[in-house]
Amino acid sequence: MEEKRLQERLRRAVVLIVAAGLLLLAAGEGVAAFLARSMVEVTKDQMRAETDEYKNRLEKQMSSDYQILTTMSGFLEFSNVDEAENFDEILNEANLRNDFVSMAYFPLNGSGVVAVLGQPVRSDVELAEMQPEVQEVVAQAWQGEMALSDLVQSELTQEKIFIYAIPVSRNGDTVGALIASDQVEIFSDILSGDTVLSGNGHIHLLNSKGELLIHSQNSVVEESVASIYEEPYFSGQKAEEIRTALAAGESVYSSFHCEGRSYQALLEPVGIKDWYMLCVSRVQEASGLYRIVTVIAVTFAALLLLMVILLVYGYRLTRRNDRELRDLAFHDALTGGDNLRGFTLKLQEALSQRQDVNLAALDVRQFKFINEIFGRERADKLLRHIHQQLQARLEEGEFCCRDSADLFYAVLLNTDPEQAAARLRNIMDEACAAALQDANSDYHVLLYAGMVAAPQCAASGKVDDVLTHAMFALERAKGASCNSVWTYDTELHKKEEVANFVESHMHQALQNGEFRMYLQPKIDLTSGRLGGAEALVRWTTGTGRMLYPDQFIPLFEQNGFSVSLDLYMVECACKQLRAWLDQGIQPVPLSVNQSKLLFFEADYIQNLERLIERYQIPASWITLEILEGLALENAGELNSRISQLQAIGFRISMDDFGSGYSSLNTLNSLQIDELKLDRGFLMEAADKNDPRSRIIMEQVVRMAKQLGISVVVEGVETRENEALIQSLGCDFGQGYYYSRPITVEEFTARYWGEPKEAPHGPAL
Structure with a gap:
């Protein structure tokens, strides 16, 4: 038996060596072919270089011939010698002094002169008497072109020649053609x-x-x-x-x-x-060089074959350990199934070939406590049990794996995400039913799972992305108290990504000045002129991406960063007011939103005083907008803070009145200077089918006016909206009907034209 096994191993080794030898021989032949091709390429490059050299020589000869004719053409242009009685002698003399076989001149109107070496000069020659090739180049020269004929048999010299022709100009007009011919021997x-x-x-x-x-x-x-x-x-x-x-x-x-x-x-x-x-x-x-290449190739192949003999022992060792290496690379030692590497290979293949792949990530709830309570051995047995249950309930084409600790992945095939999720819940329930029963314990094992449905898997097509999405969904599923499945939500994931970006970049963004102030005008409803503006924040990241307030303001209010941002926006407003003054512009008041956290900061008032003192602007040009919710907790403390700010000169506005728990009692309890009615209040009042809302709005405006509070209405979008709030006696309108929020530069240019450049003020 051992002998047979040895013979089998030897047979395999021989087959391998023969195959390797043939492969190396083929490689040698390939090298030889490569060298032969390289020699051909070298020869081709040499031929191209030689051709270029002789092309240059030919071009130089023709350029020289053209230069001679060009010189004579210039002479004719400025001397009028072609009108001289002895022009035929001059042309013949010129022909004798050059290497041309013949020269001729044909005026645009009139007869030509032809001078041929060894022949008398001919005058009064009609172009029609010349052979067609001569007529063709002369016609081209008369058109102002430099012409060259093909190789022709000359009727005058009975030799093969090339004919040149160039135009002769005078005062910018072509008056004739000068031609010459060269023997082909040159x-x-x-x-x-x-x-x-x-x-x-x-x-x-x-x-x-x-x-x-x-x-x-x-x-x-x-x-x-x-x-x-x-x-x-x-x-x-x-x-x-x-x-x-x-x-x-x-x-x-x-x-x-x-x-x-x-x-x-x-x-x-x-x-x-x-x-x-x-x-x-x-x-x-087939020269000796090619034979040398063949000898080199054969020698090379022989040397490689010798090397194969030395590699046989290493091959046999590799063959012996190959299975173990594969197990280590693609299989999980604990469960005996695939590990993550083997699973991802199958997943990549499935994603590239199918449209019904649903990927699930499963985790055991509180697995670390199972380890502590039951011990490592029981915990490992639980993991093997879960893997067996998963594997047993998979259908053809489906597969699963354990990644690490208690994390499992499974692929379910179904184009309906809801059916796939329902099936996953059943598998989880059955997998947990018999878990830890032999431990004589009533401990109830729970699983939670995140699933990426088939449409998202097909849209992504990338293993790393799909696995990441599955883990995101798994994190969202952890909050449930039963076997739960959370399906990956693309939009929610995008919001999470934005939130993560916001929190990880907000401090650096403030330092880099990425938060920019935009202004939305407030229009005086009495005069129709600009009465103020609200400062609104926009975040333009270093990459040019624009983030809007609803993407980061709620998060800032939760994590407390709104304190820094709101104070920064007040400083932006102060700086802009100072810039307008320095440009010779009479500023309009600016409103800045203030959060609850900032409004009750211990040094809040001192910080505001430092800002208006630093930029040397009146506090009355700054309106601080607060939300009504501040009054719900301690109206007395809020009024005290408002009084301190008003004593300095700041104006206080209540923002978004009518959007939440607004009450008329608020107008009485708070000593505010301005009331901003929410857009929703205006939309309800504008609804002709709801006259009650208009009555309520009218009473609110009337009460505010009686208390000396100016009224601003947000969300004005149409001429009808403006007419309504004018009829109700409101003071200012704000909304897209007048303008969207725009940059400070656009705002300045729109309302004051192009102001002169302002001197640089204090840096933020």
């Missing part, structure tokens, strides 16, 4: 160098149709062919691919065979007309 000399690819290549000039314009003397193909689509160059499918590329003006790298040998070919556009350069490399693919 370009052949440029392309027939012996140094192309260190003597291992040559270059031809052709057009986009594949027609060879200049055939290099140092050529692989001895025969003079008219086109690269003739043997032995390119044919068949390769020829069609090259034809398409040349027509599109693209570079092409290819190869062809000639007399049993392979050659590389690079076709590069010249940038002149539709000309291409064909660079051919005579370095053969």
Whole structure:
């Protein structure tokens, strides 16, 4: 038996070694192929560099020819020599002094002059007498363009030539065309160098149709062919691919065979007309360099095979311990099921393939006390029991795991979240029913669970996000006293995230000046003019995100940070009033909300006095807005504090009257200067189907006026709202009908235009 097992192990080892050897051999071949490709790339780069060099030479020659013609054109432009009687002699002399085969001048209106080397000068030549290629370039020059012909057979010299043409201008108008021709040999000399690819290549000039314009003397193909689509160059499918590329003006790298040998070919556009350069490399693919690469690859493979032999022992040890490593990596030693790592792999696969995945996180209530009461062994047995119950009640495609301590995860498949939650409750009830029964105890085990429903799982698709959401829901479920399931709520989670951000950043935000003062105007209902403004806070975070008061003010009132923020807003108001004064603007009073916590601070009044003294402004320009709820606890103490503030000069306003426990007795008991009626009060009074509310509002306004209290109405949104509060005798209106809360800069520009720049006041 042991021998069979040993033989089996040896057989496996041999198979593994053979497979590794084949793999390494393939790797060696891959390296060889890589080296061969690298050599091809190097050759291609060299060919491209050589082509660029010869393109530059060709461009320099043509530029030189054009420069000569341009110089003569300039001479003609300013000298009027073309009108001289001996112009034909001048043109002939110019032709003799250059390398051109011929030169000619054709005025826009009239006959031309043609000078050809070795031939008498011809005068009074009609353009129509010249061959079509000459007529074409002259016509282009008459249009003000510099022209160049294709390779043509000259009727005058019976040689292959290129024809240049440039316009001759006078006073900004084209008056003629100056042309010259060069023999094709001048370009052949440029392309027939012996140094192309260190003597291992040559270059031809052709057009986009594949027609060879200049055939290099140092050529692989001895025969003079008219086109690269003739043997032995390119044919068949390769020829069609090259034809398409040349027509599109693209570079092409290819190869062809000639007399049993392979050659590389690079076709590069010249940038002149539709000309291409064909660079051919005579370095053969089957040369000694490639054989060297093959030898290197074989040697490399042999060395790697030797290394495999040395690795066999290590492989056998790895094979022996592989199962143990897998168990450690993906399984939970306590329950025998998956651990979190194994679970997340399955979860990721399920999320990517299904739309009905519900993820649940389960925890045992007060598990630490179970450990203390029953001991570690009993607690571990409980965990194994819960895992077994979960596993037994899962359906096909579902799975679960224990993460750590008493935390479990399970995946349930159902597109209906309510059905999935109901099923999870049943599983929890059954799992807890038999728990700890053998401990002779009446201890009742409870579970709570957080579930991420299928729609949220499908929308997220990320394991980490879904697990985080499940833990968030689990935390929300802890408050119940029975087996409870809390389903993840996206909106609630967003609110929790905002609350966490607010509490963790509020102090730094105050230091960084992220809380900004916005102003909403109060309009005098008698004059229709600006009568004041309410200071409202907005939080613009360092990333540019805007937070509104309802996202952070309630939390600040709970944690006490409203004390610092409210005092900061008073200072912002004082600073702005000072800035207006420094700009030569007559300020309007500003109202600032004050929380209960701040209003009864021991040093509250002293802090306000320091602020108005620091910014040198009258206290009467600041209205402190308080809520009616302050009077419910101790009206006497509140009135005492109000009297102290009024003695300094501050005005006191009761905000949101009519929104809660408002009573007319409040107007009598508090010595306030201003009453702000809540928007809801106005909406009810504006309802024509509810005349009682209007009567009540009318009486409140009348009583306030009799007590000498000014009345401000919030939430004015329409002209009808304004007309109503005017008819009731209110003093000021505030709301979107007049303006939304706006920045201080917008407020200043709107009501006072663009003021001059104010000097810098005290820093906040």
